Amino acid sequence: MFKQFLESVDGSQGYLITSLGIFLLFFIGVTVLLMMMKKDDIKYMSELPLNDEEK
Amino acid sequence: MTEKFYYDNKIVRNFAVATIIWGIIGMTVGLLVALQLVKPELNMGSQYTTFGRIRPLHTNAVIFAFVGNAIFMGVYYSLQRLLKARMFSDVLSKIHFWGWQLIIVSAVITLPLGLTSSHEYAELEWPIDIAITVIWVVFGINMFGTIIKRREQHMYVAIWFYIATFVTVAVLHIVNSFQLPISAFKSYYLFAGVQDALVQWWYGHNAVAFFLTTPYLGMMYYFLPKMAQRPVYSYKLSILHFWSLIFIYIWAGPHHLLYTSLPGWAQSLGVAFSIMLIAPSWGGMINGLLTLRGAWDKVREDATLKFMVVGITAYGMATFEGPMLALKQINAIAHYTDWIVAHVHVGALGWNGFLTFGILYWLIPRIYKTELYSKKLASFHFWIGTLGIIFYAVPLYFAGFTQGLMWKEFTEEGMLRYPNFLETVLQILPMYMLRGIGGILYLTGVIVMTYNLIKTVNKGVLVANEPAEAMALAQDYAPVGTDRAWHRRLERKPLVFMVLSLIVILIGGMIEMMPTFTIQSNIPTISSVKPYSPLELQGRDLYIREGCVSCHSQMIRPFRSETERYGDYSKAGEFVYDHPHLWGSKRTGPDLAREGGKYSNAWHFNHLLDPQTMSPGSIMPPYEWLIEQKLDTTTTIAKINAMRTLGVPYEEGYEHKANADLDRQAKTIAADLKQNNVTVHSDKEIIAIIAYLQRLGTDIKTK
Numbered sequence: 001m002f003k004q005f006l007e008s009v010d011g012s013q014g015y016l017i018t019s020l021g022i023f024l025l026f027f028i029g030v031t032v033l034l035m036m037m038k039k040d041d042i043k044y045m046s047e048l049p050l051n052d053e054e055k
Numbered sequence: 056m057t058e059k060f061y062y063d064n065k066i067v068r069n070f071a072v073a074t075i076i077w078g079i080i081g082m083t084v085g086l087l088v089a090l091q092l093v094k095p096e097l098n099m100g101s102q103y104t105t106f107g108r109i110r111p112l113h114t115n116a117v118i119f120a121f122v123g124n125a126i127f128m129g130v131y132y133s134l135q136r137l138l139k140a141r142m143f144s145d146v147l148s149k150i151h152f153w154g155w156q157l158i159i160v161s162a163v164i165t166l167p168l169g170l171t172s173s174h175e176y177a178e179l180e181w182p183i184d185i186a187i188t189v190i191w192v193v194f195g196i197n198m199f200g201t202i203i204k205r206r207e208q209h210m211y212v213a214i215w216f217y218i219a220t221f222v223t224v225a226v227l228h229i230v231n232s233f234q235l236p237i238s239a240f241k242s243y244y245l246f247a248g249v250q251d252a253l254v255q256w257w258y259g260h261n262a263v264a265f266f267l268t269t270p271y272l273g274m275m276y277y278f279l280p281k282m283a284q285r286p287v288y289s290y291k292l293s294i295l296h297f298w299s300l301i302f303i304y305i306w307a308g309p310h311h312l313l314y315t316s317l318p319g320w321a322q323s324l325g326v327a328f329s330i331m332l333i334a335p336s337w338g339g340m341i342n343g344l345l346t347l348r349g350a351w352d353k354v355r356e357d358a359t360l361k362f363m364v365v366g367i368t369a370y371g372m373a374t375f376e377g378p379m380l381a382l383k384q385i386n387a388i389a390h391y392t393d394w395i396v397a398h399v400h401v402g403a404l405g406w407n408g409f410l411t412f413g414i415l416y417w418l419i420p421r422i423y424k425t426e427l428y429s430k431k432l433a434s435f436h437f438w439i440g441t442l443g444i445i446f447y448a449v450p451l452y453f454a455g456f457t458q459g460l461m462w463k464e465f466t467e468e469g470m471l472r473y474p475n476f477l478e479t480v481l482q483i484l485p486m487y488m489l490r491g492i493g494g495i496l497y498l499t500g501v502i503v504m505t506y507n508l509i510k511t512v513n514k515g516v517l518v519a520n521e522p523a524e525a526m527a528l529a530q531d532y533a534p535v536g537t538d539r540a541w542h543r544r545l546e547r548k549p550l551v552f553m554v555l556s557l558i559v560i561l562i563g564g565m566i567e568m569m570p571t572f573t574i575q576s577n578i579p580t581i582s583s584v585k586p587y588s589p590l591e592l593q594g595r596d597l598y599i600r601e602g603c604v605s606c607h608s609q610m611i612r613p614f615r616s617e618t619e620r621y622g623d624y625s626k627a628g629e630f631v632y633d634h635p636h637l638w639g640s641k642r643t644g645p646d647l648a649r650e651g652g653k654y655s656n657a658w659h660f661n662h663l664l665d666p667q668t669m670s671p672g673s674i675m676p677p678y679e680w681l682i683e684q685k686l687d688t689t690t691t692i693a694k695i696n697a698m699r700t701l702g703v704p705y706e707e708g709y710e711h712k713a714n715a716d717l718d719r720q721a722k723t724i725a726a727d728l729k730q731n732n733v734t735v736h737s738d739k740e741i742i743a744i745i746a747y748l749q750r751l752g753t754d755i756k757t758k
Contacts (some may be wrong), residue, residue, distance in 0.1 A: 015324070016323060016324060019324055022562065023302065023303065023331070027299060027302075030298045037291065042290045043286075044209075046290040048207070049136075049211060049277050049280045
């Protein structure tokens with residue numbers, strides 16, 4: 001199925017690959033940084049909407 | 056030190072009221088246009104109520120008036136509470152509210168008058184575009200002002216979605232509004248043909264992304280945990296899904312232009328990123344649904360949560376279907392058919408509509424310090440609304456699929472099985488009728504909700520200024536421990552966050568658009584393609600005014616089923632003088648890209664006067680006023696000048712000869728009509744539109 005797309009690119013394959021590469025780098029970057037986040041922070045952040053009325 | 060302050064609930068209430076009123080109006084107009092397709096008499100014989108002119112009124116009203124006001128309602132409610140601060144400025148809130156309503160009213164007036172730019176979902180003319188920009192900036196200042204004076208150090212995920220919405224909509228709106236005004240309510244787009252189409256669908260697709268999706272995801276991330284009384288399922292997933300969503304979405308626009316004259320590499324890029332889009336979209340959906348883990352018993356009783364669950368599920372269905380429709384093989388059948396209309400309505404009625412209703416049912420009793428008037432009625436609304444969506448979508452899926460296949464069917468001898476386009480339309484009319492019933496059910500639900508909410512409001516009293524307390528932020532904040540982590544830092548810096556989001560969304564847009572705009576070989580020119588004659592140019596503007604593009608495409612795809620039916624497939628070079636492009640996105644009627652010379656002038660005259668005389672059973676409305684109204688030739692000079700500025704090669708000084716040429720061509724057409732027993736004066740509008748139709752596609756037409 002994807003052969004058809006690649007054939008229709010007419011030598012612009014570099015373009016496609018670069019674009020996917022940029023995204024991959026971006027995605028891996030965000031994932032790595034995510035994994036470095038601390039559990040407590042996550043818990044604090046995720047409870048923000050629930051804590052906005054008591055005080 | 057603890058500070059006392061007040062949340063502004065009045066502005067939230069105002070936006071809620073506007074949401075409901077415009078919702079009813081927008082959906083009623085939607086119902087009318089849906090029924091016009093079944094009963095052309097419902098066009099009511101007036102130019103101000105024909106399908107072509109009020110279909111954009113429906114789309115603008117439901118997107119920018121109904122959903123727009125709902126976004127502002129949700130943002131103004133949640134932003135204040137998440138940041139523990141009143142909105143930055145009450146004056147700006149008021150300007151924002153009234154300014155936005157004024158813009159909507161101006162749309163309600165100008166669109167039926169035929170004042171349209173023809174860019175889908177951006178039809179409003181340039182003065183209104185400027186007003187939108189101003190009001191959007193007011194909203195931005197108000198939002199960032201609130202963020203800056205906040206009492207909560209960190210920005211919750213909902214707020215990132217709001218920031219991304221603000222930034223991206225601003226970029227989209229500005230780039231898609233590059234127009235050269237020629238009069239108070241008429242302008243030409245700077246770009247032509249392929250480039251204009253690319254800008255339009257980069258805008259169109261991302262208007263869906265950043266007006267109908269990201270703000271609603273933000274609202275989901277705030278209101279759903281509130282309703283379910285538990286935090287979001289995975290906060291990490293929300294971060295990952297936020298950044299991937301805004302990064303990927305911006306690339307996917309070209310999937311609206313598959314098999315068109317857009318360069319192939321841009322189409323492939325659009326397809327690849329559209330498929331990747333499933334991941335972040337479903338990340339959001341799963342995060343939403345799993346937030347309800349352990350709270351499903353509440354869903355059974357609470358109509359509010361029911362609306363949220365079906366809304367989020369509809370989001371999941373639409374965002375799975377979207378990438379599938381972006382596959383070339385499926386797109387080949389689905390594009391230009393009602394399949395697309397069904398697809399967007401699953402998103403619009405399910406995701407945007409149901410989330411809005413859920414939030415209204417939750418929020419109105421709270422700001423009025425009372426209980427909902429009737430849970431039974433809310434439950435009734437839920438069920439009739441769900442039935443409405445099903446009755447709307449299923450028949451249209453069937454209609455789209457049927458018609459798409461009929462267009463492509465050949466007989467054993469290799470001839471088109473349904474050479475008459477109308478045959479494929481008549482086949483699906485019963486489906487249009489069923490769709491109308493779906494619309495009636497859905498609208499009934501909204502009216503029941505309105506009654507329920509009015510009763511609720513009458514029971515309570517608006518807490519216009521809700522008291523709250525919070526610690527002020529320390530002036531000299533020194534991060535310690537985990538507060539130094541990257542995203543924690545980012546969450547404290549709203550402006551840096553905005554710039555980062557901006558960079559992320561610009562990457563995709565730039566990579567896609569730059570080559571099409573800068574590299575000549577992407578749009579090969581054709582020497583026989585010449586600028587429109589003054590009369591044709593005027594006719595083209597009438598075609599735009601009447602919204603013909605709503606039902607007729609001008610883009611023949613390179614399929615045998617299309618070249619057999621319409622003629623040679625469309626080339627990029629044919630559209631270089633088309634400011635704006637009129638490729639269209641839906642074929643309720645046949646494609647017109649090679650309409651020129653197919654029929655006689657007299658045929659077009661009679662067909663526009665009463666389509667049913669030439670095509671019995673046609674659902675096209677009659678356009679009698681074109682025969683009565685005189686063509687306004689005072690604009691010719693300005694139009695020729697504007698086109699030359701935009702690069703159309705009219706020679707210097709031609710603007711002064713243009714009206715003489717126009718007259719000559721008009722008289723030739725009138726004389727030809729007379730020979731065929733049609734008497735009409737050459738200065739009427741219909742002459743211009745016939746001239747334009749007869750020109751279409753003839754530059755490179757092979758006999």
